[in-house]
Amino acid sequence: MTAQRALFIPGPTNVPEKIRQAINIPMEDMRAPDFADFTLPLFADVKKVFKTKTGQVFIFPSSGTGGWEASITNTLSPGDKVLTSRFGQFSHLWVDLCQRHGLDVEVIDVEWGEGVPLELYHEALARDKDHKIKAVLACHNETATGVASDIAGVRKALDNTGHPALLFVDGVSSIASVDFRMDEWGVDCAVSGSQKGFMMPTGLAIVAVSQKALAAQASAKFPRTFFDFADMSKMNKDGYFPYTPPTTLLRGLRASIDLLLEEGLENVFARHYRLAEGVRRGIKAWGLDLCAKEPKWYSDTVSAIYVPEGKNAVEVIERAYFTYGLSLGTGLSKVAGRVFRIGHLGALNELMIMSALAGCEMAMRDVNIDIKPGSGVAAAEEYYRSTAFDQREKTGIAA
Numbered sequence: 065m066t067a068q069r070a071l072f073i074p075g076p077t078n079v080p081e082k083i084r085q086a087i088n089i090p091m092e093d094m095r096a097p098d099f100a101d102f103t104l105p106l107f108a109d110v111k112k113v114f115k116t117k118t119g120q121v122f123i124f125p126s127s128g129t130g131g132w133e134a135s136i137t138n139t140l141s142p143g144d145k146v147l148t149s150r151f152g153q154f155s156h157l158w159v160d161l162c163q164r165h166g167l168d169v170e171v172i173d174v175e176w177g178e179g180v181p182l183e184l185y186h187e188a189l190a191r192d193k194d195h196k197i198k199a200v201l202a203c204h205n206e207t208a209t210g211v212a213s214d215i216a217g218v219r220k221a222l223d224n225t226g227h228p229a230l231l232f233v234d235g236v237s238s239i240a241s242v243d244f245r246m247d248e249w250g251v252d253c254a255v256s257g258s259q260k261g262f263m264m265p266t267g268l269a270i271v272a273v274s275q276k277a278l279a280a281q282a283s284a285k286f287p288r289t290f291f292d293f294a295d296m297s298k299m300n301k302d303g304y305f306p307y308t309p310p311t312t313l314l315r316g317l318r319a320s321i322d323l324l325l326e327e328g329l330e331n332v333f334a335r336h337y338r339l340a341e342g343v344r345r346g347i348k349a350w351g352l353d354l355c356a357k358e359p360k361w362y363s364d365t366v367s368a369i370y371v372p373e374g375k376n377a378v379e380v381i382e383r384a385y386f387t388y389g390l391s392l393g394t395g396l397s398k399v400a401g402r403v404f405r406i407g408h409l410g411a412l413n414e415l416m417i418m419s420a421l422a423g424c425e426m427a428m429r430d431v432n433i434d435i436k437p438g439s440g441v442a443a444a445e446e447y448y449r450s451t452a453f454d455q456r457e458k459t460g461i462a463a
């Protein structure tokens with residue numbers, strides 16, 4: 065293989081050259097007297113991506129999973145009740161993490177292909193008259209099924225029932241790619257990671273926390289050390305960390321935030337929508353179905369695609385990988401063998417997306433899935449042409 069492999073999994077995503085170069089620097093002194101000149105503005109700018117003015121951001125050397133754990137252990141106590149829903153592998157894993165911590169987890173199981181069930185959340189909260197539920201969990205973008213959920217709707221369910229529970233959101237595959245409004249939606253813990261929308265290598269859990277969640281620490285009885293918000297706050301306040309921070313990744317994060325803010329968050333979201341829509345047009349032209357059941361669930365960062373009945377998606381993925389150097393996402397758990405996924409988040413543009421569609425077409429035809437050659441690419445092409453604009457109008461990652 066002479067060229068770079070085409071990476072179309074929903075994380076890790078492609079790392080832009082500016083970020084790679086920012087990371088590729090000598091080690092530095094994380095207790096240097098001027099280290100705060102770098103970290104304090106970084107913390108402030110990360111908050112912009114979460115759209116929070118009142119919250120606080122914590123950056124842990126970890127991954128998204130560590131962010132889940134941090135949000136739970138800093139705010140709750142063993143035996144506390146939480147309300148959540150499960151409709152894919154990632155929402156399942158957060159349930160598992162809560163159960164292993166000894167939380168009393170009320171899980172609403174939803175068919176895979178749908179998202180957070182707002183009416184059922186409303187009912188559960190309305191039933192909970194004595195406020196046993198301490199936190200409500202929601203997966204904003206279920207990466208296993210390509211399903212996006214309505215977080216503003218979850219906030220409404222809490223407000224309409226006058227319920228005081230905290231609201232925790234898994235935004236690992238949404239934040240920095242699709243609109244996320246921490247303050248407006250009253251999110252108390254928003255969890256993300258470096259290797260998806262932030263276009264970085266894996267290695268950071270990026271968590272934004274409301275004042276209400278910070279206050280909950282006082283009564284939260286879970287043991288915590290590595291992920292302790294209080295230890296972090298104490299040192300972060302002056303720009304330092306309670307333990308050795310991953311300085312190279314922090315430099316990368318600086319470059320990532322610069323790219324995102326330079327392009328403009330609203331432009332980043334519009335680009336993700338447009339790229340995703342081209343993929344969806346392509347899938348439709350193939351005559352295949354998305355795992356996401358209705359347009360309201362469509363994810364702008366990942367599409368999970370059913371192969372026809374009797375076919376095995378693993379064959380498509382292996383053929384794409386070994387023959388065309390194209391990495392596609394696999395079907396996880398319940399949908400293993402049934403779907404393959406195209407990750408369309410991070411540093412991507414139209415031509416890159418069309419290369420992925422072309423690779424999918426070749427791989428599918430090779431394993432005898434009956435699609436018309438070029439049909440997906442043609443549909444995406446027509447959509448991108450009809451929505452094209454002069455690249456000079458917008459600065460940006462992919463321009």
Ligand SMILES: *Cc1c(COP(=O)(O)O)cnc(C)c1O
Pocket residue numbers: 075127128129130154203205206207234235236237257
């Ligand atoms: C990737 C992902 C995670 C897990 O994050 P890691 O960084 O792999 O620990 C959690 N939730 C969602 C929705 C994800 O896409």
